[in-house]
Amino acid sequence: MGIFIKGTYLVHSSGKLEKKDVYLKEGKIESIANTLYAYENDRVIDGNNKLLVSGLANCHTHLSMTLLRGIADDIPLKQWLENEIWPVEEKLKPEDVYWGAMLGIAEMIKGGTTVFADMYFPEDEVARAVAETGIRACLAPGLIYQNAENGEKKLKENVNFIKKWEGWGNLITTAFGPHALYTCPPEYIREIVKEATKLDVLVHFHFLEALWERDYCLKNYGLNPLDFLKQAHLLDAHTLIAHGVHLTPEESRNLSPYKIYLAHNPTSNLKLSSGIAPIAGFLKNGLKVVLGTDGTASNNDLDMWEEGRLMSFIQKGISGDPTVLNAEESFKIMTNNGYNALKMKGGVVEEGYLADLILIDLNTPHLTPIYNGFSHLVYVVHPEDVTTTIVGGKILMHNRELLTIDEEKVLGKVRDIARRLKQ
Ligand SMILES: [Zn+2]
Structure with missing residues (x-):
């Protein structure tokens, strides 16, 4: 089973956005093309109005x-x-x-x-x-x-x-x-x-x-x-x-x-x-x-x-x-x-690289309009703009919800520890 990210924006080296389909398999970016097709068991993520970049x-x-x-x-x-x-x-x-x-x-x-x-x-x-x-x-x-x-x-x-x-x-x-x-x-x-x-x-x-x-x-x-x-x-x-x-x-x-x-x-x-x-x-x-x-x-x-x-x-x-x-x-x-x-083959959205990727919601006032992707990524984007985080082809957060961490439990435990440390 792979992850199929459909119709998402990527940043071209010129800074301009281009719409692509991206397919992730076995922890890596397998293919990037104008049109790809999902297999039956693939997880499909709608990339509409989203920017896909390296984590x-x-x-x-x-x-x-x-x-x-x-x-x-x-x-x-x-x-x-x-x-x-x-x-x-x-x-x-x-x-x-x-x-x-x-x-x-x-x-x-x-x-x-x-x-x-x-x-x-x-x-x-x-x-x-x-x-x-x-x-x-x-x-x-x-x-x-x-x-x-x-x-x-x-x-x-x-x-x-x-x-x-x-x-x-x-x-x-x-x-x-x-x-x-x-x-x-x-x-x-x-x-x-x-x-x-x-x-x-x-x-x-x-x-x-x-x-x-x-x-x-x-x-x-x-x-x-x-x-x-x-x-x-x-x-x-x-x-x-x-x-x-x-x-x-x-x-x-x-x-x-x-x-x-x-x-x-x-x-x-x-x-x-x-x-x-x-x-x-x-x-x-x-x-x-x-x-x-x-x-x-x-x-x-x-x-x-x-x-x-x-x-x-x-x-x-x-x-x-x-x-x-x-x-x-x-x-x-x-x-x-x-x-x-860190001696890892990642950090870019290219075929063969690690599928360590994030999706950014572009449909917000502070990211509209967008002339140059790099400009917004460095000068505007905030953590809250990230909707999805993928590491090694596994989705760790989707629609701002953490999928591998019980957030409430972690917050509770840390509050307890902090009370003890302050004593
Ligand atoms: Zn240090």
Whole structure:
């Protein structure tokens, strides 16, 4: 049985809309044509007045932090982590992490995000939520180095996690998640990279989110940040670096030949006053840039539409050049670039690609008229405009109704957890 999406609009590379029939089978986009015919057992979706595009790729988040949304705002990063976030996280039970992930997944599916890259602990609970809901994810248990013995133990746990979940249901991929340069020394990361290379998985790492990381690196390791990456062998790995706010233009150029993907998180960086990553310049220097929301304690939502719009507007504003981060390029960063960074063949509506797709209702005042699809996708669309979300050829939301999540139950559980956390 396949999914037949009848008479839906696609965005042509020119930005113009074109009406097509689209057929999904075995998790992939099988065919796109002016007219197709459904088989008897196919699920038929009416695409009339709808726009079919790739789902969005949220390439950096800590999903279960939905539980901490709004618990502490308006504080600098270090103080925020050490005094507000980490003490509450200590109260989290594994099952809480599961419910936090369920809540985050519900929000993402409702907003048209079809894949996310996560770093948290215990990541098994996030994996369980992904497996139950059918969203796609690249999951990394967060690693913080305390001492040699504990470091070894955590690394082993991470390897076990990867062996358990890598490739699960064709939905889950895994990664190592050394937290940051101020929580993991380069020798430790070197060991991690060795395992990551052996297992052929990504390394997901926070890097230069705050300016003081540069001083910390020099004082504690006698290295500048780029030499830290080299010493840690991160340039030899497939590495997703979150933030990179304080990379210099020269550093961004030096990183561009490597399999380094910078996950840009504009909202979180603004809210924590971490700064503004000048990604228009990074892109010009050849650095590969993708987009994420970061956790909801520092965003405070998982809205990738807002993230894409903000990314584009900020770069136009700080560069004084309205031509940078145009709508088409921005949408590619929100979708295809993200999938590429996670080593997945998705992010575009083309035959042979993953059937990770969303339908957007065009019959609304704010999306009428429509001259250029990319323009509306980046500058106008909101999460509520997404009517249907499909991941791997499975419908996870239709007509705004979640089909794999009991939304009321999740909300109730999370309210109970929040009451306990506040005590
Ligand atoms: Zn983060």
